[in-house]
Amino acid sequence: MRRIAIVGASGFVGSTLVERLLAQGQDEVLPLIHSSGNAMRLARLGIDLPAVDLLAQDEIDAALQGCTHVVNCALGSADVIVKGLQNLLSACRKHKVKRFIHLSSVLVYGDPPPPDSVHEDARPFPNDPYGYGRLKLQQDRMVQQACRAGLPSVILCPPNISGSYSPFLVRVLDALRAGAFGLVDDRKSPCNLVDVSNLAHAIELALDRGTANGQRMFVTDDEETTWRDVIEGLAPVAERTDPVPVITREELLSLRTAHSTPSVSVMQSLKHLVSRDVRLALRQDPLWAKVEQALGQSMTRLGKVVEERLRLAIAGPPSVPKVNRGPQYNMHVCLQQLRGVRHACDLAKHELGYKPLYTFAASMRAFCAWYRSQHGMDTGSWDLLKQLY
């Protein structure tokens, strides 16, 4: 019998995988969690949920005792992502684990990804502003190195994950409901998705199929889904009466520029330092209050004209922003429409015999059924509850 450890078991993918493996009843399943707060989805099953700190080598060593297979679904801080994986791989090698399955992300190819990232052999180039893709690529390389050192490993690379409990679909739905989603309706905006059960199924296949040579494999629903399909799929729970705003690719690109993080500027920092809010905060401290008072007096001695010129030179004229009459788009969600590439799961199909269990349509219906239940939309009191949104 296989003894399968699922690291990060309380997360979205981990929980789904544990539920499926337990239902199949063929393996000894060891769900490992980081802390109890997020683990109620699994706790409701009445199973043991050992907590393991991936940053503590001795803890992970002890936890993996007797494990034949390990699946890494863990998330966390940059430290946990890198150092935690290093500890995990070390423990896997120590225990001579037969197979290690690691979850990567399509963000390793960048955001937006290059056109040739239809297939896995495109050059990874993570450039997302949150640095997540870079960390995931670093992880992939660590796993590949461990694989070369003798740990049979499979790297599965999902895009956005859909289905019941999907945080991605909840984000899109929230934006849709808030009027913060604009659809780039040029019929060229693919939405790469994998249903969470399809992904869990791919993990199950990877436990004993394929060559386990550390190769990265896309896992998707293998359908030509567009963002319009996603928006239409969410319609039963979106409760929108007005049409979804349509936005052109060019408009979205210009909004991206407007929302981009400002670059480092000494002048800008100086402006912040002399701003009223900062000075008010500093005045709470008696020493800074005295310094500021002394500076203020020195400025006054220079005369009003000089004082005003100095202030204008540093802080600039007051900025009066234009009133925005249009929708306030959720850029994090909307910009995903510009990714453009449709990742293919041919390699997973060939290597693992992967075939999606659920269609995109079924996945969306499952999400909507889950969402309706979780939000009390079928309780008869939804007319009251929705006033809290």
Place this chain on the structure above:
Amino acid sequence: MPKPFRLALVGAGMVTQSSHLPAALASDKVQVVALVEPMRQRAEELARWYGIAPVIVPQVQDVLGDIDGAVIATPNDTHMRIALTCLQAGVATLIEKPLASTYAEGEAIVRAGQASGTVVAVGYMVRFRENILLLDDLLKAGYFGMVRRFAHQAGTIGGWTPMSSYNLSRKATGGGVLVVTGTHFLDCMLHFWGYPDDVALADDAQGGPEANCVATFRYTSTATPCEGVALYSKTTELPRGLIIETDRGIVQVADTDEADNLVFRPHTHAQVEHVVRRRGTPPYPQGMSVFQRQLDDFVDACQQGRSPMVDGRQGLMSLRLLEELYTRRKALNTDWYSQMPAKVAS
């Protein structure tokens, strides 16, 4: 000035760290004389963090002669044992909610309190919020009209992470999200409207503590029949709050410790809402946490020989309701894919 109330904090876990100890240190009515915690290092770190030097002991028996009262903030299934030890020694207890993990255990605590003439208070601190106090007054006065329906919900992904992880054990908690999250509202509901005539529960527990539940309540024997629903989740973010529908409009009650007002939307004017706030001196000084209000009330109750705002009998009523709900529970559907006709392979 009266002598400070000598307090022991039993349990040096999350709620003591974040709420009970700061409340005790902020109060001029109490002196923290003891931390009771079997994991000594945890208690020492806590004392060091706050710069205090209480006695640190592994069990409450070790300090019974030196304290006037104890805050019991330990896993639910340990409340009875610790509370009985205190009460039998004449030490008053403020017990974190719920009073105990079963009705029978709660009953034993209340009986012990009555036998020794000692205060038993239950940590339903939501009752000390300004908006809840205001709502209580206005509901009693019929300010908003006759209540027809109500709905309360709260949902978080993760959140409360007790150090002992006892929240993952049905035995230790006496339930799941209904106990951990929902019991505060159940206590308020019982306080506002009394015990319901009919209840039902659907939850997703399969041997462990439930992560999601929907409870329904019906009041049929009162002068103004009404019904309500309570929805709790540990897997989904749900905006917290209470909505009450009356014959005159909708009352929205924010579910936060800081809220001091209610919002009323009359049926006759859907485009307007009234923010209802108490005039004059607020019932508590600005910045006083609900935990300090609760602790001060407990101390005053002990020193003045009166009942605390939430006493053992009220805590017992909540346990009765929780047990009745769990007795009547039905399973929530959790197999979202089972009726999917578009399954393409297996």
